[in-house]
Amino acid sequence: VFLPIAGKLKVLxxxxxxxNEMIIQGTLALKQTDSPxxxxxxxxxxxxxxxxxxxxSLR
Incomplete structure (x- = not known):
């Protein structure tokens, strides 16, 4: 019963x-004045x- 829940929690x-890693990397890159x-x-x-x-494709 708990294994499916544990698997879903791990994915989340x-x-x-x-x-969070993307937010950190993006913030640091912008702070270093890298171009967008x-x-x-x-x-x-x-x-x-x-x-x-x-x-x-959104360009």
Missing amino acids: TDAEVLR LLVKEQLLVFVNKKTKTKLE
Whole structure:
């Protein structure tokens, strides 16, 4: 009974850690006055191919 819940919590925790890491990296890059395009490229490293394709089509 608890294993499915534990698995779901792990996935949610991993997603939150990734999101927080992206926020930290983006904030640090902007603070170092990197160009927004460079920051975008640095943050695209964190996302999967499907999401990356979707984000690139928004240009």
